[in-house]
Amino acid sequence: MKKAFVALFLFCFAVLANAELKFKNLYSDGLILQAGVENAIAGYANPNAKVEIGLNFSNNAKKTVFAKSDKNGKWIAKLPKMPSKTELEIKASSEGESAEIKNVKVGQLWLASGQSNMDWHFDRGPKTPEYEKYLKDICDGLEKLKGNVRIYKTRQKASFEPLENIEGKWREPDLKDIKSFSALPLLFAKYLCENLGEPVGVIVSSWGGSPIERWIPREAFGYSDFTKSALKRDAERVEGWQERQKIFLEQRKIWLEKNNTPELRRQNRKSEPRFDYDPFDRSTPTPAMLFNGMIFGIYPTVPKGVIWYQGESNDKRANEYGDLAKAMVLSWRKYFKSEFPFYYVELANLGVPQKVPVEGRHSWGAVREAQGAVLELPKTGVATCADVGDEKDLHPPYKDAVARRLGNLALTQIYGKGDAKSALSPCFKSAKFNGDNAEISINNDWGLRLKKGKKSISGFAARGDGKMKWHFANAEIKNGKIIVSSPEIGRIQAVRYGWAGNPDLCIENKFSMPLRPFSTDKGSILDYMDLNSQKAELSFYPE
Known part of the structure; x- marks a missing residue:
């Protein structure tokens, strides 16, 4: 028995001592790097190991940089500044192991986040010949851009603790799979690519129905009385949730046994037990759950800018939204160590056309005004959508207008193309x-x-x-x-x-x-x- 234990210990030690050399998930085939800056690239190796990162350019030039992993095997390297349109492959080597990233391009890299209208996929559009032609026209335009539009869609994941790795892969859309892409980020990337003549990549981290609180790190909730109140309220709801969940599951099991047919369940739906507050439910305003699971792991990559479409899920607490939004922007900039531009979408028009002078509580008028608090911060902008939505659909299927408005903010304010006045709404x-x-x-x-x-x-x-x-x-x-x-x-x-x-x-x-x-x-x-x-x-x- 003792010999077996020793053998097992030595085996486990050998596994730990020979950690697989690999890049973080974001650094994978099809990667877009930001032009004109020292991009960071990160991964894992044996503890305290020297890592060699070779850059092999399409013009046969080569360059090498080095990094050293820490005691936990994490390493970060800084790549030299590269001009836009550079194409290369990246190979990491350490202690006889290697890892490679192919088909890398240098251009403009953005982050897109929010709830369902940012996440909304083309496959949810109308099943009509007109819509199919619309998608084909988009793909024809992408074909002309020769693989210079790329999207990295992160897996939707909530977490109490910050996760170092996001999950996903870089993809280039075509007619066969365009319906599986989020519409607004793709249209935004396409518009920038067409106007800049550069590769454009967008990291999409979004989740339908998510309140803004879930996207804000906990330490940012000290921003104001409103944000402190939101944090306190959530703490009271979350306390003891696991015990309450056990009780709920037991009660629901009994209910299902009593109502063992679809007909009985329909008849007695009102008596079905409900779980009062699940922090892992996307709709609960539990702070930081999505920042931890879907934003934290993007670092040390720093986006050129952020586009944000969210607010519908906060319409019952519009009075808090402005401070929460400012706290989010400030905290993301602090985390990424960059005062990057932040552009948000003002909520789209929805419902019957206005018939009364002022709609009451929970009106989207209040949310739109609260969203505007972000504009008090530098390098921010708004693309209004209040005139280009769909009164019958919470998710307008045609998002070209708002993609152009977001794109024009970036083109005029960041890239110096066009009249800056033309991108601003009165x-x-x-x-x-x-x-x-x-x-x-x-x-x-x-x-x-x-x-x-x-x-x-x-x-x-x-x-x-x-x-x-x-x-x-x-x-x-x-x-x-x-x-x-x-x-x-x-x-x-x-x-x-x-x-x-x-x-x-x-x-x-x-x-x-x-x-x-x-x-x-x-x-x-x-x-x-x-x-x-x-x-x-x-x-x-x-x-």
Whole structure:
């Protein structure tokens, strides 16, 4: 027995002492590296081992860099700066072992994240001949780009602890498999590639139905009272979840035994046991679960920028969203050690067209305004989608317009291509109240005008007398400002525009960029105050 134990110990020691030389999963065939910077590349080897990384370029040039693994066998190497369009293979060698990455290109590397509209695949589109032709046209365009558009889709994984490796692989889309790709990241990459003439890669880390809290590292929740409150609330929910889960599973087993046919289960669905709070459920706002499982492992790769499409799952807590979003951006920049650009998508229009002056609590008007808090940070931008969605579908199947708007932000602000003004939507700047009217000043107001196809200005609402009773209001454009008035209100105290799930947007600038929905009374906070408080004793709904 003793000899057997010794033999087993020596075998285990030999396995540990001869760790497989390999790259982290992100560094695999088809990799896109960022042009003009010292890219980091990382992997695993024996502890305290010297690692040689050879770069073999397509023009037959060669270069070698070195790294040394730490006591846990992890190593990181810095590659020399390389110009865009460089093609190469990378080979790591250490103590008689080797690992290789083929078909590597240098270009522009981005990160795309968020919930379902960022994750949404082409295969969920309409089953029509028009849609099939649309996909073929996309593939024809990709064919001309000769494999210079590549996507790395990370496996969806939640974790309490940070995971060093994300799971996935680099892929190049074609007509046979395009339906398995996330639409918006691919269209964004294609648009950049066409306009830059460079390879473009996008790492897609997204998960449908996920609240923003799941994407924020825990240490970032000290940002504000709102974020601290969110963390405390979650801690109370998570405490004892495993014990509660055991009870739930036992109760559900009994329920299934009693309701042992599909008919009985349908009849007694209301009595089916429910699990109150599962931190691994994608819809629960458990902090950091997706940052740990799907963002943390991307490092030491640093993206050129981030595109973000999320917010629908936070519509019941819009008053918290602005601080949470800022905390996320700041924490990601701190983690990646880069103040990279961050561009988000303003929520799309959805539902019946706006029929009331102001929609009540949980209106997407509040979420859109809260999203805008990100713009208080440097190097941020917004691509509005409130005019290019699908009123009948939470997931608009045609995402070309928003991909172009995100792409134009990047092209004009980062790459210096085109007029920077053309990528910016008009948005609220300030309000001056003059008795029976309000003078609204607008940012990015170049050539402010009635939107094409509209006969008159609409979508404006006003209230007075300190009451939350809104009325549709008149509005006109004068000298680049919007003058709002209402015969039903004596003294206007607040104005809102497009405050609805499917807003009535009627104003644009000369670049055909729509005026974004807004409020002058910080509706994303006011509408979500505790209804039992004295400050919120009035109705939030229009007459």
